[in-house]
Amino acid sequence: MTTLPSAEAEILVPFHDCDPIGIVWHGNYARYFEIARCALLDRIDYSYRQMLESGYAWPIIDMHLRYVRPARFDQRIIASATLEEWEHRLKIAYVIRDAASGERLVVGHTMQVAVTMPDFEMQYASPRILAEKLGIKTS
Amino acid sequence: MTTLPSAEAEILVPFHDCDPIGIVWHGNYARYFEIARCALLDRIDYSYRQMLESGYAWPIIDMHLRYVRPARFDQRIIASATLEEWEHRLKIAYVIRDAASGERLVVGHTMQVAVTMPDFEMQYASPRILAEKLGIKTS
Amino acid sequence: MTTLPSAEAEILVPFHDCDPIGIVWHGNYARYFEIARCALLDRIDYSYRQMLESGYAWPIIDMHLRYVRPARFDQRIIASATLEEWEHRLKIAYVIRDAASGERLVVGHTMQVAVTMPDFEMQYASPRILAEKLGIKTS
Amino acid sequence: MTTLPSAEAEILVPFHDCDPIGIVWHGNYARYFEIARCALLDRIDYSYRQMLESGYAWPIIDMHLRYVRPARFDQRIIASATLEEWEHRLKIAYVIRDAASGERLVVGHTMQVAVTMPDFEMQYASPRILAEKLGIKTS
Secondary structure (H helix, E strand, C coil), X not given: CCXXXXXXXXXXXXXXXXXXXXXXXXXXXXXXXXXXXXXXXXHCCCCHHHHHHCCEECXXXXXXXXXXXXXXXXXXXXXXXXXXXXXCCEEEEEEEEECCCCCEEEEEEEEECCEECCCCCECCCCCHHHHHHCCCCCC | CCCCCEEEEEEECCHHHECCCCEECHHHHHHHHHHHHHHHHHHCCCCHHHHHHCCEECCEEEEEEEECCCCECCXXXXXXXXXXXXXXXXXXXXXXXXXXXXXXXXXXXXXXXXXXXXXXXXXXCCCHHHHHHHCCCCC | CCCCCEEEXXXXXXXXXXXCCCEECHHHHHHHHHHHHHHHHHHXXXXXXXXXXXXXXXXXXXXXXXXXXXXXXXXXXXXXXXXEECCCCEEEEEEEEECCCCCEEEEEEEEECCEECCCCCECCCXXXXXXXXXXXXXX | CCCCCEEEEEEECCHHHECCCCEECHHHHHHHHHHHHHHHHHHCCCCHHHHHHCCEECCEEEXXXXXXXXXXXXXXXXXXXXXXXXXXXXXXXXXXXXXXXXXXXXXEEEEECCEECCCCCECCCCCHHHHHHCCCCCC
């Protein structure tokens, strides 16, 4: 059995991501998700750039975020991304934690589907290259 | 029976919200949700400012976005927000449409809970002021 | 003599543009400049889209902002853009004012040069199409 | 003679900072300036947090950016910040370089003045604490 890959990135929360309440504005966690997602895609050797070179974009079609505890300016956090599904769509789960205590701050997921470029035609199964990149044998 | 309130805002998609694929970067729809949410909260006379004046912040604890069709630079879109729940938390549903065709682009929701300020203590029922603002009689 | 064109846009400052000090984060005024600039370019019938269709991108090569007075959440502001130079580069001046009082909040300028697309070769004089759009006779 | 302090930060350009032309949107360099500025202020032990604790905010009153060469998605860049003036205002100069080649991408500066908090009263000379932090003897 193959373990699905994961990756993480450390982020120092910048001032410009924080709102007048003094916490990271909720929409900015989508940035941290993307930083972790790009680290994960680099790990499987299928970065955004490689996606485009393979003839596909993989737009986000669904995103969910659950906010457990607010992050603040200058807090060191770890954003991790784990691949959860890949056959028909790319589902990635995220956890953002405080770097020092390990406390969970935000959890969530994104779903992406392959679309051909430049005509944006949606693919109902993931193109073969994804399985290849994951080292999964398909018949 | 009371109809729950809704509001909408028209937005001209700015260049700086679009990504190298040429579409609005998925995280930026959280901005459009907030613009519609603020229009809705203004309508019920309980804006962010009034929330703080009433002793509470209402942080987002959950957000979901489903992307149906990408918006692009210079597209005129309508973001609408509708109150869906208010008793224990503030749940708001969103639809973003193309202004010309009415086609749905993104749908989603947010959930907020009251926390006292400045100590961030979570309230398990919405403070009375919200029902008052909604014109709902509570015993 | 030709008066150089100008345009303006009204903006309601969104919450997500404000920082923990409670004011618009200084970098976000570049967004408001761009909204005014796009209104101006629409007026001269040479929008970002038309620029690309004409074979050129016009990247910003210089930007200056002077902050006179901070804008805050929910403040209605007017961003105006005025064309100042066009022969060798596109220089645009900006003023952001409070909509109610007319008080100046931020002033600044940007400079852009034409580069051919997709090879990004810099043009040392503005391509003829810009003068045409401005209705200026060139020999 | 005292050498004025400097600091730098390495940044991996995220996708969401890039625009439909495929380059970092010009306004986003203000983010990179701030990341370098915060590294510099940490080095002199006078971070944003410490500024506020000392009774002052230091809003940006002037920012200039000159764009030499565009940065792109996934490019590793170094943003450096150097203190240039401190007596009446805090003037910081920035250089953003490609991490691999050292090529300059963007240069610029910001100016900040002390304002008392929470009443935003502007100080025409830098408060004594700044000189102390810089280890400069004032009579």
